[in-house]
Amino acid sequence: MTSAPVTFVLAAPIDTTAQWADLDLPAIATALESTGVYAPADQVAELEQVVDNAAADGHDLQIVVLEASYSPFTVYRDIATELQSQVGGTVLVIGPSGMGTASSEFSRVQLEDGTGEVKAGTSPAVAAQQIYDRATEPHLDWTVLTIVLIVLVALCAVGARIAMVRRRS
Incomplete structure (x- = not known):
């Protein structure tokens, strides 16, 4: 008797889309x-300056500041990631309980390195600038090294082998 193959799910990513279903992603993407920038009105000017500085450097940076707190x-x-698939470039989302990034230009390591250095309570404009600066600073190319x-x-x-052969002769 042959039984059907058994499939075990060892780990599955948590589907978080229900948590942020209240966000109007098309409106955010349009902004x-x-x-x-998509942020509270009092933060827009500072954040637009960060975006403009990035554009002057040739980078397509988008910044979203959310007032809702999400977990995890x-x-x-x-x-x-969802917004980046719609608008391209690099998207930085900052919220009261965390931040997230997605990019077609910078590696996950560069972005996580930048977000890891932002101190809690830092204003969104300063946090965005710190993340951008960290992502664009020169990095060692480990592949070339x-x-x-x-x-x-x-x-x-090869040199050691040649020297050994010469000593024997």
């Missing part, structure tokens, strides 16, 4: 496409 903190990344080290080790091995 991002026009100004690059990964909800903000889910929102950023690894290739250079492999080539160096290979050359040393």
